[in-house]
Amino acid sequence: MTQLPGLLDIEAIRKDFPLLDRVVHDGKKIVYLDNAATSQKPRQVLDALNEYYEQHNANVHRGVHVLAEEATALYEGARDKVAAFINAPSRDEVIFTKNASESLNLVANMLGWADEPYRVDRETEIAITEMEHHSNIVPWQLLAQRTGAKLKWFGLTDDGRLDLSDIEEVITEKTKIVSFTLVSNIMGTVNPVEAIVRRAQDVGALVLIDASQAAPHMPLDVQALGADFVAFTGHKMCGPTGIGVLWGRQELLEDLPPFLGGGEMIETVSMHASTYAPAPHKFEAGTPPIAQAVGLGAAVDYLTSIGMDKIAAHEHAITEYAIKRLAEVPDLRIIGPTTAEDRGAAISFVLGDIHPHDVGQVLDEQGIAVRVGHHCARPVCLRYGIPATTRASFYLYSSPADVDALVDGLEHVRNFFG
Template identity: 60%
Template sequence: MTFDAHTIAKDFPILDRTIRDGKRLVYLDSGATSQKPNVVIDAESDFYRLHNAAVHRGAHQLAEEATDAYEGARTIVANFLNAHVDEVVFTKSATESLNLVSYAMGNAAPGNRFHLKAGDSIVITEMEHHANLIPWQQLAARTGATLKWFSVTEEGRLDLSNIDSVIDSSTKVVALTHQSNVLGTINPLDVITRRAHEVGAVVVLDACQSVPHMPVDVKALDIDFLAFSGHKAVGPTGIGIFWGRLELLADLPPFLTGGSMIENVTMESASWAQAPKKFEAGVPNMAQAVGLGAALNYLTQIGMDNIHRHEVELTSYLLNGLSEIKDLRIIGPKTTELRGGAISFTLGDIHPHDLGQYLDSQGIAVRTGHHCAWPLTRKLGVPATTRASVYLYNTTDDLDALVEGVQGAQKYFGR
């Protein structure tokens, strides 16, 4: 289909509203959460209106309809990732997904392939969101494993010059982001996964900033586990995805226990159901899963290649526009090579929070702060930045408004 961001934007009702004394909303914060199209809002609402019942639990018609809708959404996710349907686990967020895999590894008994101990190592990177940093810190602390990491260069790329010593025979897990939420950097997974698998380590991918923006094929990427969040992919809040290779999920202990995830229970013991049920204790976020299915169908209809191409064009346009502003420093890659549409920057001595508030007064929504990546911002010497992040519904008009807003802020603050 022909890609037209102006037409696509009409599918998102919130983009029709005005803010701040009638100003047009310019939404450039999709890296934090995306807006929702009517088809997603309707899908979630219709579930509650017409089909609401606990899935997997009843013989009545509503329960059957709810189960069909819920499991249908799982099939949609599997097709979207090129995965087996039983490899898709619904969680409430990507943060829960990453905690699931790290905590489950901590539950692994001696002899289990995921059991970690003193002498083992876990490898991460300096550009990780806290959600893919703290769970591994905690796992290392609980098991006695050593936490190691790849550093970030001044250009915002991973320094892989020492890959053979960082990922070595002690490495059991390599966990990293596909695309940085601060820098926009897209990491070279092929080099990292190849080395990880050479030493028998599993690769855990934080794909929150990539799945909504580009084609992601879990088989082609040759990874072992993946997490992403629905709310960044034009889907509802309260729904996340944990994906893992089926043979690995069979060996991974459960994270939460309770109803729905058991095979058999006595007063003394219990045995677990097969994946994905093993990891879905309790009544799940059913309407949100259905909404996510509608969201991924919507993105598929537009075409992930088309979305990625559009974002590359917008990123190039914005990089060029921002680079012409005096005293503005872009944090991260300055070109679109292996780069996504999250652009962080500083503006002289104007604090990012002050800049963000000024832009908000002009109807422009951006993100300010450390973006849940304190080690990265400290490494780069910028405790806080302003971040603009683009998506399929953004246009060059939005980016022109941002550039004009930044220039207006300079005049407003007398810089």
């Protein structure tokens, strides 16, 4: 195996992930390069889920029997783990949702219903970027349509970076919220948080960061980011599906209205009016994703035991190697940054005039799993004049051999299509 500086003990780590031993298509061992869509799950997470359902399954809070108390302790314990993982000042700032999309929609709806000074209305503006996942575009389009607010965005440079040359025109005194991704899910670009947050703070705008492609791959410190809200999802960071996180500053969560109403989020209810529980429960109406939160807590334990700084170094080495090897493939064009600096481990590309769906299908026949399409980031494809891309994305269990398999597979694709 090719040796690169900074790699983790890949063989030891891969033993924790049962699916990576899966054999497909005439005995080919799977090469999983679709981690930006979802990660595989280690045995430690699978075991935690099974143990919860087999030994502790009950609804949380209020119950006085032993199972309810155990389930509550596990659920709230997961909140403690997430708070420590992102360096939140308070566990009460961690809200569980079903995914990052719900977290982003939650903030959009909070601001649509809020009183001053947070309320978004026809006199205000919303700022996003052209590289956002649809989950960080559509909620703001909906809010703008409902309220009459003006939606503005940063464009992209030819090399896949944000164009901040007009930052004072995009973020103005009218801006109420600036929402942007920390790491692009399609291009891997790591965005300049400090410059955007500084400008937003200068004009009194709130900042929401989509960290879905950051939380699995690098240390995430919400205090260092300087944002007001941070959203991410569990299934991309070794956790189960059905669990997401919204972190928000305590004083904002106290002032902003809830979006969903029902059980658990209330303090008192009469037929005339209701009062609400403090955050985080104020924003967690109904039975929460209990087992999923327990699974996310186990994923946090797993990632922490390895070390997020070590995971980041491993992925940087793999990404740098992948960019170098992909440069050897004739007619291949990377969409986004072409160096490993300030970029994550997702690499999108086009291969000559071969449609990405055809590329993906031929790679699949060789046991190589990649993602094809616009990756819920269609404005990026429109910006660069392409219908779609093939995306290979790496994680802590990815190896140089996976990259070599991809490059060999792409040569097979080229030969297949002549």
